[in-house]
Amino acid sequence: MSLLSDLLNLNLSDSTEKIIAEYIWVGGSGMDLRSKAKTLPGPVSDPSKLPRWNYDGSSTGQAPGEDSEVIIYPQAIFKDPFRRGNNILVMCDTYTPAGDPIPTNKRCAAAKIFSHPDVVAEVPWYGIEQEYTLLQKDVQWPIGWPIGGYPGPQGPYYCGAGADKAFGRDIVDSHYKACLYAGINISGINGEVMPGQWEFQVGPSVGISAADELWVARYILERITEIAGVVLSFDPKPIKGDWNGAGAHTNYSTKSMRSDGGYELIKKAIEKLGLRHKEHIAAYGEGNERRLTGRHETADINTFLWGVANRGASIRVGRDTEKEGKGYFEDRRPASNMDPYIVTSMIAETTLLWKP
Numbered sequence: 001m002s003l004l005s006d007l008l009n010l011n012l013s014d015s016t017e018k019i020i021a022e023y024i025w026v027g028g029s030g031m032d033l034r035s036k037a038k039t040l041p042g043p044v045s046d047p048s049k050l051p052r053w054n055y056d057g058s059s060t061g062q063a064p065g066e067d068s069e070v071i072i073y074p075q076a077i078f079k080d081p082f083r084r085g086n087n088i089l090v091m092c093d094t095y096t097p098a099g100d101p102i103p104t105n106k107r108c109a110a111a112k113i114f115s116h117p118d119v120v121a122e123v124p125w126y127g128i129e130q131e132y133t134l135l136q137k138d139v140q141w142p143i144g145w146p147i148g149g150y151p152g153p154q155g156p157y158y159c160g161a162g163a164d165k166a167f168g169r170d171i172v173d174s175h176y177k178a179c180l181y182a183g184i185n186i187s188g189i190n191g192e193v194m195p196g197q198w199e200f201q202v203g204p205s206v207g208i209s210a211a212d213e214l215w216v217a218r219y220i221l222e223r224i225t226e227i228a229g230v231v232l233s234f235d236p237k238p239i240k241g242d243w244n245g246a247g248a249h250t251n252y253s254t255k256s257m258r259s260d261g262g263y264e265l266i267k268k269a270i271e272k273l274g275l276r277h278k279e280h281i282a283a284y285g286e287g288n289e290r291r292l293t294g295r296h297e298t299a300d301i302n303t304f305l306w307g308v309a310n311r312g313a314s315i316r317v318g319r320d321t322e323k324e325g326k327g328y329f330e331d332r333r334p335a336s337n338m339d340p341y342i343v344t345s346m347i348a349e350t351t352l353l354w355k356p
Contacts, residue, residue, distance in 0.1 A: 013085050017042045020087045022080060023053055024219050025072050025094055028061025028104055031234060031337050033219045043086040050074035050090060062094065062104055070102060071095045076212040081178035082223060089182060089219070091212045107208070110345035114207040116353060124348050125258075125328070126210035127187065127203030127251035131336045132221070133238045134168045134196050135231040142196030142239065143167045143230060154244065157195040166191050171228050172198050175221050182220060184213045193244040193297075203251065207348075211340035236335035237290035245291030245298070246336035252347050253328035262326030269351040270306050270315050270329060276350050277304040277314070283342050285335025292333065299332070 012018065019042065024035040036055065044050055057063025057070035072092035080087040093107040101108035113119060134143045144167025145151050156165050172189055179186040179200070187201045200221075202214045218234075225232040237245040256265050273280065281288065281301060294300035299314045306315035306329075308322050314333050321327030334343050 011085055012083075012087070019043055019085070020080070020083055021050065021090050022083075022088070023072055023074070023090045023092050024216065025055075025092045026104065026106075026215065026339075028057075030104060030106075030339055032060070033215070033222055034060055035219065044088065045077060047074040047077050047090065050077075053092075057094075057102070062102055069097055071097055071099075075107065076209070076216070078182040078184060078216050081181040081220065084181075089216055091216050106339050106341040107211070110208055110211065110341040113345040113349050113353070119207070119348050119352050122254035122256060122352055124207055124344075124352075125204040125251075125253050126207075126344050127201060127205075127328075128210060128214050128340060128344075129199055129201050129247070129249040129251070130214060130217070131192055131197060131199045131246035131248065133194070133233040133235065133246060134171065134198070134225065135233050135238075137229050137231050140231065142194070144196050151195050153242070154193050154195075157191060157197075158193045159190050165195070167196050168198065168230065171224055171230060172200075174224050175200065175217075178220050178224065179217050182216065184217050184220075186213075186217060192246075194239065197238075197244070197246060204253075208341070208344070211344050214340040234337040236285060236287045236337060242296075244296045247291065247298075247332065248285070248334045248336050248338050248340070248343070250331045250334050250340075250343055250347065251328050252331060252344075252351075254352065257328060258326055260326060263321065263324075266317065266321065266327070266329050270317075272350050272354060272356060273315060273331070273347070274304045274306070275356055276354070280331075280346060280350070281333060283338075283346055284333050285338040287337070288333075288335040291335060297332075 019040050021038050021040050022035050027034045053072050054069050056068050058065040058068035063070055074090045074092050076091040078089040080089050094102050094105045136143055139147055160166050176189050185205050189200045192199050203210055289301050292298045292301035297311045304314045307313040308317045309319050316330045
């Protein structure tokens with residue numbers, strides 16, 4: 001008799017040209033990833049060649065029961081690290097049957113900004129540092145922590161090694177390899193300051209592809225933690241008190257910033273971001289006020305400041321950028337639960353299109 005693992009690992013290409021496409025979309029909360037699978041007659045590499053599909057939006061908080069059909073449009077394709085072979089993951093966005101984006105579809109508005117000629121010409125690069133916390137399933141407490149108690153204070157855990165310092169490395173490494181397999185431009189991982197907390201980085205990626213890749217990387221991580229029986233949290237401050245929160249620092253540059261003399265353009269862009277600080281904070285994630293306290297490597301939520309190599313600033317410029325007179329900067333304000341479609345497009349819109 002076959003074992004369940006044998007059936008899960010069946011290589012479909014041995015017996016059929018058909019493939020499985022896992023359609024992924026963002027649900028009604030703005031952070032809940034949903035997906036369902038569809039059989040296709042053969043391999044597909046262009047999202048425009050994929051059929052549109054639909055789902056029951058009343059079950060995801062995105063449509064009323066009497067008119068519940070939501071249409072999903074395929075937007076980006078990745079290799080499926082779970083089914084492997086020619087099977088694919090498909091990042092989609094969401095529309096009414098009439099073709100209008102539903103309110104929770106943040107990709108559509110972002111795509112308009114990223115297709116603006118002034119933005120296209122500047123080839124915006126993003127590198128997003130996604131922090132997250134792994135929780136014990138039944139008690140919602142970080143893995144590696146004594147139930148109902150606390151580990152030793154922060155210090156030894158950041159980029160640490162050892163059974164008393166690094167918790168969940170098997171999950172983290174599995175995710176790293178799965179993202180590389182999928183074709184996501186994941187550039188690294190590290191253990192974070194709070195035990196049970198980790199980070200992965202996506203990028204540099206151009207324009208809207210950075211957000212597509214981050215969402216699919218989040219989906220893959222959700223699936224891996226599901227297998228491991230661990231809960232994935234993107235809460236910006238999962239544990240109260242003297243513990244670091246979780247952010248999604250967003251590194252950004254344009255073609256002009258990466259060219260000679262770019263440092264002056266970086267300073268002008270930062271000035272614009274400062275003028276719209278409140279609008280950006282409002283769009284940078286739920287519960288961010290619990291994280292941006294002015295402590296634990298953050299700037300206070302009500303204060304905008306930037307500095308070179310300053311991790312307590314809203315915007316950090318690297319020493320290399322200052323020295324070379326060109327490069328990139330890091331927006332440290334986004335929370336770990338931010339929507340990358342909103343954050344990346346808003347940074348582009350403020351720095352490239354907005355005229356104060």
